[in-house]
Each structure stands twice: as C-alpha cells, then as structure tokens.
Amino acid sequence: MKMKELLLFLSCVVCVSADALHTDIHVIGCSDFNGEVMFGLDREELWYADFEKQMGVSPQPSFIDPISFGAGAYKTAVSNLNTCRQNLQITREGIKDFPPLRDAPSGVMIYTRDEMELRVNNTLICHVTGFYPAPVKVSWTKNGRITTEGSSINTPYPNKNGTFTQIARLKFIPQQGDVYSCTVEHLALTKPLIKIYNVETPETPETPETPKPSVGPAVFCGLGVIIGLLSAAGGTFFILKANKCI
Template identity: 80%
Template sequence: MKMKELLLFLSCVLCGSADALHTDIHVVGCSYIHGGVMFGLDREELWYADFEKQVDVYPQPPFIQLISFGDGAYETAVSNLYGCRQLLQLSRTGMKDYPLQRDAPSRVMIYTRDEVELTVKNTLICHVTGFYPAPVKVSWTKNGRITTGGSSINNPYPNKNGTFTQIARLKFIPQQGDVYSCTVEHLGLTKPLIKTYNVETSGMPETLKPSFGPAVFCGLGVIIGVLGAAGGTFFILKANKWI
C-alpha cells in the first residue's frame, strides 16, 4: 500500500452498516502543503475547516437545519492537522523510497446548478472525480480571462474505491455569448484538463431556443385540412350533379 494512501485511510472514520439508513464520515487528510478536515453525511458536506482563511465553514444551504460542531471545532481541526503531519513524517521515515501512486481524474464535468435564464444569477459547477492523491487544483476563466470572484472548492471527498472527488463552484450571471472554462491540474496529469461551458449553446433553456417543429406540423395540418375540405366539396358537388 502506498504511503499517502495508508495515511489517508488511517485518517478516515466511516460510521455505518449494510442496513443503516444514513452514513456519516469524518475525514482528516494532509500532505506537507495541503490539509483537510471535514464532517459529512450521506455524501454531503456538513462542516469543513478552511485553513487558508482560518475559519470553519458550514456549506449547507440556509433552508437546511444547521448541525453545529461547537465553537472549538476549528481549533480541534488544527490539532488534527498537526497530528496528521506528524504521522506523515513517521510514515515517510518508515516507508522511504516507496513509489507514489498517481491516478489522474477519471471524469471531469461542467454544468450549472440551476436552469439557465439570461441575466439571472446562477452557479457553474466543475465536478472532478476518480483521482489520487488529493487534492486537485481548479481555476476558472471567463472569455479567456482568469476569474476568481465568487469561486470556491470543497474538501476532497473519498470514494469507495480509494480515489477522491472534488467540486468547484463559480457564481456567475449568464450573458449571451459568454464562454467559461474550468481548468483541472493534478499530479497524475501530463497537461491540464479543460472543460468549456458556452452560454449561447450550452446554457440556453429549451424555451429560449427557436423551434420550427410545431410550426411545421401545424402548417402541414392546415394544408391537409384545406385539401380535405376541398376534396369533400368536390365530391359533394359531383354527387349532386349526378342526382
């Protein structure tokens, strides 16, 4: 088993059973650069520590009943991160020269959170899964220029096969013709993966796209109806002529 794989799995606590209705998870993961501490329920994040901003985050929408982890949750996460890095150092000493596992993301998708309406606020989602080790780096561009305002990314979420999933988000206001892209970088990639979202072709809801099908069928129906009426009149007049 690879060094980082061993550490990450030792840092995960899964609670649940085959007949359980719900599954909760507590993840503590680290490298010498990155670190993550997260609590989740049924594959949804309930709480995580943002070590860059030095705060704890409750990412659930406001209509969900808040599950609090206490005032000292962030300080506890800092202690967990310190302990994780101590274990990392010990494992590095005991498993030196072990080859590192690097699995590139198996799938990257870009889509909107809500149905798109022009000039109405929405969120772009870049869904990255199937990679190891964590994390990935995701950057956004709008019309070819880097944009960071309104962007966020969750902590790596472990999959059952030992790989990870991360979801990056970008708040945006759809405008006709705008082009967005998310760029994914990972140790297992030889070059970044780029997924593009075009508001004109990808984001336009079906109600805003021109459609000629109903008009054509309606026109054909009128023509057939007129021909039918004309044919009926012809046969009536012809029948009257022979009476």
C-alpha cells in the same frame, strides 16, 4: 505549480436509526504545507476547517436545522493537523522506497446548478471524480480570461473505491455568447483537462405551417365529374333518338 500529495486518515461510522441508514465520515489530511479536517454526513459536508482564515466553516443549507460542532472544533482541528504532520514524517521515512500511486481523474463534467436563463443569477459546477491522491486544482475562465470572483471548491471527498471527488463552483450571470471553462490539474495528468460551457439560448422550434389545400386535384376531379355527366347525357340523347327513329 507542483502539488504535494496528501496523507489521509479516514474514519467512517455507520449510524443506524429506525428510519434510515446514514453514513458519517471524518477526514483528516495533511502535507507539508496544506491540511484538511472535515466532517460529513451522507456525502455532504457538514463542517470543515479553513486553516487560511483560521476558522471553522459550516456549509449547511439554510433550510435545515444546523448541526453544531461547538466552539472548540477549530482548535481540535489544528491539533489533529499537527499530529497528522508528525505521522506524515514517520510514514515518509517508512515507505520512501515505494513508488507513489496516482490515478488521473476519471470524470470531469461542467453544468449549471439551475436551469439556464439569460441575465438570471446561476452557478456553474465543475464536478471532478476518480482521482488519487487529493486534491485537484480547478481554475475558471470567462471568454478566455481567468476569473476568480465568486469561485469556490469543496474539500476532497473520498469515494468507496479509494479515489476522491471534488466540486468547484462559480457564481455567474449568463449573457448570450459568453464562454466559460473549468481547467483541472492533477499530479497524474500530463496536461490539464478542460471543459467548456457556452451560454446559448435554446432555439424556439418553428411552428409547422398548415399545408394549403391543393387546387389541382379538385379541378381535375371537377372536370372528371362534368365530363362524366356530359357523357351520360350524350348517351341518353342517342338512346332517345334511336327509339324515336324506330
């Protein structure tokens, strides 16, 4: 499947407060068939437009006070997407003779969100970074079969060096012996990158046995003492006998 390159316009605003320094980011990206509009704070997604479901999504954790972007946020995102595609056509005409820049992912890792326990709900994370242009395509398998249930992927997040990071997730229940994989595809790759996760319980270390005392040294030691005492007694006997003869 051929993936289209994205033309991205990035707007970063650094906000300073009395307590800390925060980085606010607004990303607008588009191709002929796909688009992205996202707001983030300190490398975390606050809101993004889901153009397939035609709605805005706020992937903010439930334990924080949610940041609202208003009822008109999705409508504004659609307008920004249309403007992006108009600019894409103009830019394409202007740089059609320039070779495209492509960087393959520099790092792919697979790990669990929480410490792994058998038969306890968890999430597998496939972390992909260092690629350009965005996006990457990530697919999952379980025991060699493609699985999509419980899978998701965030919007591409820009790194400071101009490359991107994306994180794919898969909800799963660990069962002993199961094998999972995440497969990463990108324009700059000649073949997909695959990372494997094996569900295995850590082996319980064996308790070292307390060494049993050896009877050998004690026996030899006892014999040595007895022989020594007998020798001493014999010497005394001969001394007394010699004195008696005198």
